[in-house]
Amino acid sequence: MRLSSIPLSAWVGIIGISVALFCAIFAPWIAPFGERDVVGDIWLPMGGDFLLGTDNLGRDLLSRLIYGSRTTIFVALAATVISFSLGMLLSFTAAVTGGLIDQLFSRFNDLMMAIPTLIFALVVLAVLPQQLWILILVMAVLDSTRVFRIGRAVALDVAVMEFVEAARLRGEGTRWIIFREILPNTLSPLLAEFGLRFAFSILFLSTLSFLGLGIQPPAADWGGMVKDNKDGIIFGISAALIPGGAIAGLAICVNLVVDWLMKRTSSLKGGRGDA
Numbered sequence: 001m002r003l004s005s006i007p008l009s010a011w012v013g014i015i016g017i018s019v020a021l022f023c024a025i026f027a028p029w030i031a032p033f034g035e036r037d038v039v040g041d042i043w044l045p046m047g048g049d050f051l052l053g054t055d056n057l058g059r060d061l062l063s064r065l066i067y068g069s070r071t072t073i074f075v076a077l078a079a080t081v082i083s084f085s086l087g088m089l090l091s092f093t094a095a096v097t098g099g100l101i102d103q104l105f106s107r108f109n110d111l112m113m114a115i116p117t118l119i120f121a122l123v124v125l126a127v128l129p130q131q132l133w134i135l136i137l138v139m140a141v142l143d144s145t146r147v148f149r150i151g152r153a154v155a156l157d158v159a160v161m162e163f164v165e166a167a168r169l170r171g172e173g174t175r176w177i178i179f180r181e182i183l184p185n186t187l188s189p190l191l192a193e194f195g196l197r198f199a200f201s202i203l204f205l206s207t208l209s210f211l212g213l214g215i216q217p218p219a220a221d222w223g224g225m226v227k228d229n230k231d232g233i234i235f236g237i238s239a240a241l242i243p244g245g246a247i248a249g250l251a252i253c254v255n256l257v258v259d260w261l262m263k264r265t266s267s268l269k270g271g272r273g274d275a
Helices: 008-025 061-097 099-114 117-127 132-159 162-169 174-210 222-235 241-264
Strands: none
Touching: 008 061, 008 241, 061 099, 061 132, 061 174, 061 222, 061 241, 099 132, 117 132, 117 174, 132 174, 162 174, 174 222, 174 241, 222 241
């Protein structure tokens, strides 16, 4: 793939994601102030010592935004990786094995998808201890149901092809067929789906934090920052709009890259392609 073949929209997405990752990785070195430092009066305007102003407690918004990128991206990425690993493993196993196992996995997945995701997450997180790893697991399990559905559909398309049948006739086991035959030939569309699920995880985490069951204060995350500063909108204070814009901007950048990946794999036939 040549760099000149990448469209402008994809470059915008790549640059936006790169900036967010840079902030997340180097947050302690590039943030003007600490994550929890109270450095001024509440809701100071932009400019001066505070480029984006201060929040409802007098903390620097730019610093909180930078540290929030670390929390938001880490939790969303961890949940997406776990959900994809779980969903792909179960869906590929169901597609290759078939029969009773396929029916059990599929019907249980349908049952989970029938429950509204946000309501289910709120109920579970309200009962369980508010710890970061529990939040990640709850997000991952709920999102894995969507991964299972698309993974099974793609795997079923590839599982009936001649090279998979040849592998079965050679006596290859289920593990070989999944990881050596099906997975390499479904990787491109699944990578595009990974980007979509990552964007969804960012929005879902921000929603949970806004409702008080996501990242707990005083840790910074973008959804929690919107919640903390939402009352300022009444007085014309834009402190809540800045993290909200960051959430929207990162989600748009991810979708721009995903759209480009989906166009590159649109010529796939039966899960195989030359991308």
